[in-house]
Structure formats: C-alpha cells, structure tokens
Amino acid sequence: MNLQKVSIILINYNSHQFTYSCVNSIIEKTKRVDYEIIIVDNNSTDADYEALKSIASHSKVQLIRSRINLGFSGGNMLGVQFADPRADYYYFLNNDCVLRTDVCSQLAAFMDATPDAGLCGAQMFNGDGVRQITFGYLPTLGSKILGHGFVRMLNPVIYPPTKQAYTEPIRVPFVMGSTLFLRASAFNLIGGFDVAHFLYVEEEDLAKRLLRAGFFTYLVPLAEYVHFTGQSTVRNYDVDKEYYISLFYYFRKYHSWPARALFRVYYFIKNGRKFWRDPIYGRLAWFIGRGSPMRESLRYRQTIRP
Numbered sequence: 001m002n003l004q005k006v007s008i009i010l011i012n013y014n015s016h017q018f019t020y021s022c023v024n025s026i027i028e029k030t031k032r033v034d035y036e037i038i039i040v041d042n043n044s045t046d047a048d049y050e051a052l053k054s055i056a057s058h059s060k061v062q063l064i065r066s067r068i069n070l071g072f073s074g075g076n077m078l079g080v081q082f083a084d085p086r087a088d089y090y091y092f093l094n095n096d097c098v099l100r101t102d103v104c105s106q107l108a109a110f111m112d113a114t115p116d117a118g119l120c121g122a123q124m125f126n127g128d129g130v131r132q133i134t135f136g137y138l139p140t141l142g143s144k145i146l147g148h149g150f151v152r153m154l155n156p157v158i159y160p161p162t163k164q165a166y167t168e169p170i171r172v173p174f175v176m177g178s179t180l181f182l183r184a185s186a187f188n189l190i191g192g193f194d195v196a197h198f199l200y201v202e203e204e205d206l207a208k209r210l211l212r213a214g215f216f217t218y219l220v221p222l223a224e225y226v227h228f229t230g231q232s233t234v235r236n237y238d239v240d241k242e243y244y245i246s247l248f249y250y251f252r253k254y255h256s257w258p259a260r261a262l263f264r265v266y267y268f269i270k271n272g273r274k275f276w277r278d279p280i281y282g283r284l285a286w287f288i289g290r291g292s293p294m295r296e297s298l299r300y301r302q303t304i305r306p
Contacts, residue, residue, distance in 0.1 A: 003032065003033050003034040004033045004034065004089065004108045005033070005035070005084060005086055005087045005089070006034070006035040006088065006089045006090075006091055007036055007038060007079075007080075007083035007084055007087040007089070007091070007184075008026060008037045008038065008093060008104065009038045009040065009076055009080065009090065009091070009093070010022060010039050010079075010093055010095045011040050011072065011075040011076065011094075011095060012039055012042065012044060012048070012049075012052060012095050013041075013042040013044055014045055015044075015096065016044075016048050016049075016052050018095045018228065019055070019095040020055055021098050022098055023037055023039070023055055023058075024055075024098075025097075025098035025099040026104070029099040029103065030099075030102055030103075030104045031102050031105060032105035032108075033104050033108050035060065035104055036061075036083070036087075037058075037061045037062070038062045039052060039056065039062070039063045039064065040064050040066060040078050041063065041065040041066065042066055042069045042071075043067060043069040043070075043302070043305055064078065066078055067304050068304045068305065070195070071198035071199055071298075072177070072197070072199055072202055073194060073195045073196075073197045073202050074195045076193055077195055087184050088183075088184055089107070089108055089111060089182060089183060090181075090184055091103075091179075091181045092177075092180040092181075093178070093180075093225075094177070094179070094227065094229075096228045097179065099224075100125065100225055100226060101222070101223055103179070103181075103224070106122070106220060106222060107120055107121075107181040107220055107223055108181075110169060110218070110223075111181070114218065116215060117183065117215065117216055117217075118182065118183050118187075118210040118213070118215025118217065119175065119182050119183070119206065119207060119210055119215065119216075120181050120218040120219070120220050121135070121175030121176065121179045121219055122134075122181075122220060122221075122223035122224055123166075123220075123222070123223065123224050124176060124178065124179070124226075125224060125225070125226050126226070126229075127228045129226075131165060132227070134219055135160075135172035135174060135175045135176065135219050136173065136174055136176070136204075137151075137159055137162075137173045137174075138204055138207065138208060139250070139263075141255075141262055141263065144263070145262075148162075157171075158173070159173075165221075166219060167221060169218050169219065170218065171217065174203050174206070174207035175203065175217055175218075176203060176227075177202055177203035179227075180203060182206075183215070186210055186213065186215045189213055190206075190209045190213050193205075194209075196249055196294070197246045197249065197250075198298060198299040199298070200246040200247070201243070201246035201250050208250075208254060237284070239298075240280060240284055241287055241292075242297060244267065244284065244287065244288055245292050245293075245294055245297050247292070248263070248264075248292040264289070264291070264292075267288045268285050268289050269285075271285040271288065
C-alpha cells in the first residue's frame with residue numbers, strides 16, 4: 001500500500017531549542033504516513049543556525065537557510081520550493097509546537113475521506129495542557145459591530161462556538177496558523193501563501209482564498225498538539241503594528257472602500273479607548289487612523305546576509 005506523502009515545513013528564527021523539540025515530536029509520533037521535514041532558517045544568527053545542523057543530519061530532515069528574514073508566508077513558500085513535488089499534503093507547523101498524537105496521519109486520513117476539505121487543523125493545547133481556542137471567524141463588519149455572540153445566534157453553522165470542546169470534526173472559518181495542514185493540490189491551485197503578509201493574518205487569507213476556490217476548512221479535534229506561545233510575551237509596538245498592516249491589507253483585498261472606512265473607525269476607537277492602560281494603544285490608534293500603511297512593515301527593515 002502506498003502511504004500518503006506529507007511535506008512538513010517549519011520556520012526557525014533564533015529558536016533552535018524549540019525546533020529540536022518540534023522535530024523530535026514529529027519523528028516520535030508520526031507512524032502511518034511517508035513524511036519529510038523541511039526546516040527553513042529565516043536568517044537566524046550564525047550560532048543558532050549552526051545548532052540546527054545536528055538535527056538536520058536525520059534522514060527525514062532537510063535544512064535550508066535564507067539570507068533574509070522572509071516572514072511567515074515568505075519563509076513557508078521558500079520551504080515549498082524544496083518540498084517533494086509529489087507530496088499529497090503540506091503541513092505548516094510552528095516550531096514552538098510539539099505533537100501529542102500522530103497528527104500527520106490523523107489529518108491525512110481525514111482529508112482523504114473529505115474531498116471538499118482544503119485545509120484542516122489539530123486541537124491546540126498550551127504548555128500547561130489546557131485546551132485552547134483553535135479556530136476563529138473571518139473578520140466582517142457584522143461580527144465586529146454586532147459582536148460574535150449575536151452573529152453566532154443568527155448563523156451558528158458559519159459561526160460555531162470557539163470555546164466548545166469538540167469530539168468530532170467540524171467545519172470552521174479558519175484554523176490558527178500554528179498548525180496548517182493543506183491539500184497540496186488545493187494549495188498549489190491558489191498559489192500558496194500571499195507573501196505580502198509578513199507576520200499575521202496569513203491563515204485568514206488562506207482560508208478565504210480556498211473557500212473561493214471551493215474548499216473548506218475543518219478542525220479535527222482528536223488530533224492534538226501543544227503550542228508554547230506567549231510564555232514570556234512582552235508588548236512590542238512594531239510587532240503589534242504589523243498585525244494591523246496585515247489586517248488592513250486583507251480588508252483592501254476583500255472589502256469595499258466604505259467597509260474599509262468603517263473598519264478603520266472601529267479599530268481606531270477600539271485601540272484609542274484603551275490608551276490609558278498602555279500608551280502603545282494610543283500609538284496604534286494613530287497608526288490605524290493614518291491607514292496602516294504597508295510601507296512601515298518590518299519586511300522593509302530586513303537586510304540580506306552577506
């Protein structure tokens with residue numbers, strides 16, 4: 001019997017310890033698919049890159065180094081260039097994750113049995129083993145102005161409860177970007193990630209374009225992984241600003257200019273009313289009021305390594 005081929009793509013940026021744990025969990029848990037692991041080093045320090053070379057000696061692992069930080073979308077698309085073109089599925093997995101179950105085999109089996117699935121994700125837990133919200137709603141004026149509770153009541157099929165513990169696969173608007181398992185043919189059809197997104201909103205954009213191409217997104221809750229995000233998070237204005245750059249780029253792609261104007265007012269007020277808690281919110285409100293210009297993206301601060 002021919003096993004399904006899964007190309008697993010990880011991005012490393014000055015975090016080789018996380019990458020080691022992630023790769024080891026993949027090797028330990030993955031049993032019933034043929035897989036390869038492609039590590040894209042996104043212009044880390046020399047020391048961090050060198051530390052990856054020992055794990056890259058494993059027969060399943062390929063290590064690539066980019067001379068410039070390409071961000072999330074760009075780094076993953078670089079990994080795709082080195083993936084086996086015969087792959088049935090791509091699995092874009094954050095390097096600060098570890099698998100709790102045989103996620104690749106579970107998700108591949110689900111996709112095999114679900115022809116309209118273009119993208120699916122496993123159930124996320126935090127480092128303490130607490131179940132986390134693993135999917136969200138695509139941003140619309142209705143959900144922002146009326147609230148998620150109201151739109152859930154109006155259309156529970158499109159807006160399933162995010163905090164519910166599911167035991168069966170469920171169709172969702174999008175899954176969190178820490179674990180994106182994609183049908184390769186669907187991913188290739190839409191041209192992969194939009195590399196204009198540097199750090200955020202990639203998963204919403206991906207799910208939106210797949211939906212337009214006739215493919216749905218699912219959560220498969222019996223597949224489980226741990227995401228060690230936010231263990232020591234410090235607020236950073238430039239990173240927070242990057243979120244709104246990507247978000248308003250998404251709005252420019254999919255919403256009319258009157259809707260974009262209302263989104264700008266909504267997010268301006270949302271941040272501005274919290275400025276007393278942290279001056280960053282006031283700065284973000286002003287940035288949004290200026291139109292969240294893409295020219296201020298961190299993408300344009302990257303330099304090419306000699």
